[in-house]
Amino acid sequence: xxxxxxxxxxxxxxxxxxxxxxxxxxxxASQSFFWYRQxxxxxxxxxxxxxxxxxxDGRFTAQLNRASQYxxxxxxxxxxxxxxxxxxxxxxxxxxxxxxxxxGTSLIVHP
Amino acid sequence: xxxxxxxxxxxxxKSGTSVKIECRSLDFQATTMFWYRQFxxxxxxxxxxxxxxxxxxxxxxxxxxxxxxxxxxxxxSTLTVTSAHPExxxxxxxxxxxxxxxxxxxxxxxxxxxx
Numbered sequence: 001x002x003x004x005x006x007x008x009x010x011x012x013x014x015x016x017x018x019x020x021x022x023x024x025x026x027x028x029a030s031q032s033f034f035w036y037r038q039x040x041x042x043x044x045x046x047x048x049x050x051x052x053x054x055x056x057d058g059r060f061t062a063q064l065n066r067a068s069q070y071x072x073x074x075x076x077x078x079x080x081x082x083x084x085x086x087x088x089x090x091x092x093x094x095x096x097x098x099x100x101x102x103x104g105t106s107l108i109v110h111p
Numbered sequence: 112x113x114x115x116x117x118x119x120x121x122x123x124x125k126s127g128t129s130v131k132i133e134c135r136s137l138d139f140q141a142t143t144m145f146w147y148r149q150f151x152x153x154x155x156x157x158x159x160x161x162x163x164x165x166x167x168x169x170x171x172x173x174x175x176x177x178x179x180x181x182x183x184x185x186x187x188s189t190l191t192v193t194s195a196h197p198e199x200x201x202x203x204x205x206x207x208x209x210x211x212x213x214x215x216x217x218x219x220x221x222x223x224x225x226x
Contacts, residue, residue: 041202041222042219102154
């Protein structure tokens with residue numbers, strides 16, 4: 001089993017749709033969690049951190065389920081500009097930062 | 112977010128030559144530097160992790176004598192691809208990290224094409 005798993009997609013949705021991605025992780029001692037966005041031929045950029053209580057940033061909502069060891073990202077009212085690959089990152093370090101990346105989920109938002 | 116520069120952004124070279132990629136963290140001190148490689152339509156692959164002033168730790172399958180990493184200061188790290196071959200053609204991305212932080216930033220990447 002891979003340490004961090006994501007459905008690669010692609011998720012093909014119309015503008016305005018709501019779409020959700022899940023990411024599962026294997027290490028129950030993982031400390032922190034993040035969603036990054038990567039556009040084609042560009043570097044990843046931090047989208048949001050994922051907090052235990054869940055957090056929201058505009059149309060984006062991230063949640064953490066420690067019991068089931070997964071994090072999720074919900075995008076409401078999808079825009080064409082949301083088309084990208086979304087990377088799940090799990091810090092598996094104890095006292096240090098040891099990031100493990102998922103393979104990414106591709107989202108395509110069409111008119 | 113933090114400012115990270117990477118140079119060059121694109122390089123095309125002949126097989127057998129060496130290519131040096133520089134990564135600078137412009138507004139914070141990078142105690143740790145991650146170097147990644149990404150082939151087309153594939154995920155990021157961690158190549159090595161280096162801490163300032165120490166030797167880099169390489170991931171399994173990454174040749175340390177081929178991919179030389181220097182992290183001599185808290186704001187600069189370099190990756191040298193020695194005797195590059197076409198199979199080394201890839202997108203190389205640095206990612207500096209500051210101890211005590213929980214956020215990882217990325218350089219804009221270097222697209223290497225070896226002919």
